[in-house]
Amino acid sequence: MAETVAACHEQGIVLRDLKLRKFVFADPQRTTLKLESLEDAVVLDDPEEDLLQDKRGCPAYVSPEILRAHRTYSGRAADMWSLGVILYTMLVGRYPFNDSEHASLFAKISRGYFVVPEILSSRGKCLIRSLLRREAGERLSARDVLRHPWLARDPRNELPPRAAAASYRLVPDVDSEMDVDCV
Template identity: 40%
Template sequence: MSRLNEVKQRNTFEARYEKLYTLGKGNFGKVYLAEDRKSGQQYAVKVVDKKLFKSGDQKQHAQREQMICETFASGLNHKHIAQVHEVLTENDSIYVVMEYVEGGELFDKIKQSKGLAEPTARRWFRELIEAVEYIHDHNIVHRDLKPENVLIDKTQSIKLCDFGFGNVVREQHEVLSTYCGSPFYAAPEMVTATPYRGPPVDLWSCGVILYAMLTGSLPFQGDEMPQLFQKISRGQYTIPSYVTRDASDLIQRLLCRDASERITAKDCLLHPWLMPPTMTRCSLFTSSQLTLSSRLTNFSNRKKVGVFSEGSSLSMTTLHESTAKATSLHTTVCSTLTSEKKLMRTSRFFKRIFKKKSQVAPLMDHHDEKRLIKSRFIGRFKGFFKSSFQKRIT
């Protein structure tokens, strides 16, 4: 290849697109609003900077995201998934050129309204599950489903985006062992470092999203990470009494601790709460909507959370502070642990999550092992505690 052609290839993106301004920041780069120089069409462009990779795991996540986006660009398409236009690789950057969705994030909609009216929550959640069913049918798992990764377009429909922690599995029952995603939305099998199947992990996250939609709060919360993980591993949460019976039932089927019994996306779409409204259900809308004005819950006090990933330190995006106070909740605990063995998994998680590929800690003296675990835990999570859990109510 001639020197001239090399230069042309390196400058393909800049030659075809003009960056207008920054839309947001990602873990390994930024998202820009860009305009096609010929057509004038606007796109959202995620620019992944390879120079920011600090581990092989981070590089692997970026490669997987590139592969998934290339798959979407070459033919996969769904009305509730942000469409990928093309993927370009130049020098040390990966450019993912995708549909620009103007309406903002589901996170902001929930925060602004302190919970959504049930008809709106039902419609958006059904659209989300349709998107999740589509990727699962094509052997793709997302592994970082959260309201920040669900966009609202100008027609008030949802668009799923950001496959930064996605993966392509050979079959639905393939077992995975990379622990990644966002802590508040992570499934029990993820926080206990148990080999897991991808689709059930996604459905658990959908359950957390549905809970947030209907209550304006998160089901699992803690002032420190071990406390949060313990609640998740136990399935320890409550559903407010104003959530209707069918909606509560769907939340419980999604937030089922046993991944093998957790509802699938396909079955979720057949659940009574997501079926066309009946006269009985319509009569419940009024009472559920009346509770919105009194729901001052602590979802709006939660800053956007970063992600955790095997072999990499946690990162946080500092956004949105609020003065809202939490409401009292009525207890309906989904389930409890059935053995002490599973209670110990949370502590083993901290030994395993930072070991690349290895699932077994090396043999060492008991006191040395405790000191090693403590030092790794404090070193990795110190910054996360500082940015994620302080000043939630200001």
């Protein structure tokens, strides 16, 4: 996923509505992922300048700066926030910010406070915290994520045991209202 985001960013493409369900398995063995579509992506006029103004994204994945009224934001940094939400959701089994009311959900996202379960490795926690930074300029880039120690092959980076991870599962079904684009 991070490789796909990095490749898009290097080509001047900001994905804008990045979320877990946009990635699908590309083979029957389920070993390769692909980005299903670029339907919400924007090709930047100047690849060095990624400031956007539109408010686009799935509520559970939207970054704090997108929620701020009448401001431009870094499209790449917003994508990295969404990648952090994806990583957290995959490792923990629930969204880092969750609420049935959009206003409450957006308030939680704006505060940027979330809890990373102790069952995750220290490197995994570090990567999540490096992506889910309230300040967009403090987030890792897609290339930085690819260089992060958590992605290096190391036994300390192992996923939590299934039984421990299952106790945290609170991710709504795919058809949930949380997956509706309404920002």
